[in-house]
Amino acid sequence: MNQTIKxxxxxxxxxxxxxxxxxxxxxxxxxxxxxxxxxxxxxxGKAASGMCLGALDAISAPCPAIVVTKYHxxxxxxxxxxxxxxxxxxxxxxxENSLLGGKTILQAVSQMSxxxxxLLLVSGGASALSECLPExxxxxxxxxxxxxxxxxxxxxxxxxxxxxxxxxxxxxxLLAQFKGLEALVFAISDVEGDDIQVIGSGTGDSRLxxxxxxxxxxxxxxxxxxxxxxxxxxxxxxxxxxxxxxxxDVFSIAPKIADALTTGQPGVYxxxxxxxxxxxxxxxxxxxxxxxxxxxxKEIQGKNNIHLLVAGTDGTDGPTDAAGGIINGQTFLIxxxxxxxxxxxxxxxxxxxxxxxxxxxxxxxxxxxxxxxAIIE
Numbered sequence: 064m065n066q067t068i069k070x071x072x073x074x075x076x077x078x079x080x081x082x083x084x085x086x087x088x089x090x091x092x093x094x095x096x097x098x099x100x101x102x103x104x105x106x107x108g109k110a111a112s113g114m115c116l117g118a119l120d121a122i123s124a125p126c127p128a129i130v131v132t133k134y135h136x137x138x139x140x141x142x143x144x145x146x147x148x149x150x151x152x153x154x155x156x157x158x159e160n161s162l163l164g165g166k167t168i169l170q171a172v173s174q175m176s177x178x179x180x181x182l183l184l185v186s187g188g189a190s191a192l193s194e195c196l197p198e199x200x201x202x203x204x205x206x207x208x209x210x211x212x213x214x215x216x217x218x219x220x221x222x223x224x225x226x227x228x229x230x231x232x233x234x235x236x237l238l239a240q241f242k243g244l245e246a247l248v249f250a251i252s253d254v255e256g257d258d259i260q261v262i263g264s265g266t267g268d269s270r271l272x273x274x275x276x277x278x279x280x281x282x283x284x285x286x287x288x289x290x291x292x293x294x295x296x297x298x299x300x301x302x303x304x305x306x307x308x309x310x311x312d313v314f315s316i317a318p319k320i321a322d323a324l325t326t327g328q329p330g331v332y333x334x335x336x337x338x339x340x341x342x343x344x345x346x347x348x349x350x351x352x353x354x355x356x357x358x359x360x361k362e363i364q365g366k367n368n369i370h371l372l373v374a375g376t377d378g379t380d381g382p383t384d385a386a387g388g389i390i391n392g393q394t395f396l397i398x399x400x401x402x403x404x405x406x407x408x409x410x411x412x413x414x415x416x417x418x419x420x421x422x423x424x425x426x427x428x429x430x431x432x433x434x435x436x437a438i439i440e
Contacts, residue, residue: 064370064391064420068438071298072372072389073422075291075331075436080376082290083282085113085186085251085428086120092249092281093121099247101182103175104128105168107193107266108186109154109377110251112138113428118182118249119144126182129171131164131193133379136426154191155382156209162202165195165232172241179243187253187377187430189263190223195231205229216312216341226264233264239271248278253377253430255310255336257283284335284431287376291333291436300438301330309336309433313355321362324369324437332437340409347410350381352433356388356420357395357402357411364399366392368440374422377430380412386424387433388415 081087093099104126106115111132119126127146130137134151141147150167152160175181196205208229212222227234238246248267250259259278260268269276284307292302304323309316316338323332340351356373363369374380374387388411395402397418405414415421 064389068370068440069389071300072370072436072438074298075294076372076374076434078294079287079291079434080427080429083251083287083376083429083431085110085282086117088251088282089114089117089184089249090121092279093118096247099182100124100180101126101247102179103171104182104184105171106184107131107164107168107189108251108263109133109136109188109426109430110186110428111184112136112141114184114186114249114251115147116141118184129168131168133188133192136428138428152192154188155213156206157191157194157202159202161192161194162196164193168193169195169232169237169240172237175241175243177242177244181241181243181246183238183246183248183267185248185263185267186251187262187432189266190226190233193232193266196229197231200229214342216339223261223264230264233266235265235268235271237266238269238276241272244275246272246276248276249281250278251282251430252280252284253337253432255307282429282431287431287434288333288335291434295331302333303327303330304332306333307335309334309338309435311338313338313340313351313358317355317358317362320359320435320437324363324371324439325366327439329439332439334435335432337432342409347405347408347413348383349409349412349415350375350383350385352380352387353383353385353411353415353421354406354409355435356390357406357414360390360394361402361406363392364395368392369437371435371437372422373433373435374424375433376427378424378427383412384423385412385421387422388420389422390420394418394420
């Protein structure tokens with residue numbers, strides 16, 4: 064791939080991610096609540112570390128905090144903060160630490176005094192990273208249900224509905240245990256429509272609280288996409304398309320992206336959202352973004368003026384260390400037979416690594432779904 068184009072794609076993606084940084088989003092949100100001093104901060108999700116750092120920087124006095132986030136997603140600055148309890152757990156399939164995280168935050172909230180104030184910071188991934196189950200349901204049951212839902216290619220709305228039915232902290236049940244004076248919820252949206260009842264399966268939903276509570280979406284896919292557009296202008300690249308339409312199976316989305324690119328004019332094309340993928344019985348290495356990248360590569364093979372980056376804004380794509388892939392019209396043709404096999408076997412990550420088409424960013428401390436950014440020369 065042309066190195067200049069590759070660098071531009073990464074620069075555009077990074078601009079979008081920076082605009083929805085968990086730390087900066089919380090600091091900015093606190094400007095509307097200058098007098099709010101919490102007695103406890105709870106941060107849950109992939110962006111929990113950055114969000115908690117932002118809160119600790121924004122408030123005027125020291126405050127204890129509980130952070131539940133994905134393994135290896137804790138900022139070293141947060142680890143050095145006093146009075147911060149950090150629990151790292153598994154995503155997308157919960158583990159023992161997920162149950163520990165759920166139990167810990169539920170106990171903490173339910174034990175707060177009547178005159179206390181709570182700051183709850185929620186971001187994508189909270190559904191798997193923290194959970195509290197009824198006595199009749201065990202971890203193995205939860206893992207089995209989660210694996211079945213992920214493999215079936217169900218939408219996040221359908222998955223969250225099942226999670227809410229099982230959980231003792233989702234669907235507003237966590238905040239229902241808060242008996243204090245005031246709760247403030249800041250959420251980074253990783254769902255279509257930016258619905259607080261859906262983010263983290265409703266971990267930050269305050270409908271069941273019978274006293275003062277406020278919820279605010281502080282970062283979203285639209286904010287990230289708008290930042291990509293602004294960055295494209297600084298590169299003198301016209302933006303020809305900006306849509307939040309990545310809400311279908313990757314094999315249905317790929318031809319639509321390819322059609323827009325093969326018939327489009329030079330410039331930047333941008334999509335946001337969260338596609339789904341139906342996995343085979345024994346999937347290989349990769350996630351939905353790597354599969355979508357390779358699926359589009361198949362559709363545009365031979366079109367050497369088209370370049371595309373597809374990646375999760377959280378920096379991780381499925382159970383891998385990659386965020387997604389960067390492809391062009393030659394990617395699929397390097398070994399088309401192997402590419403086709405890997406695409407069908409949900410092993411796109413292996414092919415992208417072998418062809419130097421993988422995109423690895425590391426954790427980003429945010430999560431506003433995925434971005435697909437294309438440049439047509």
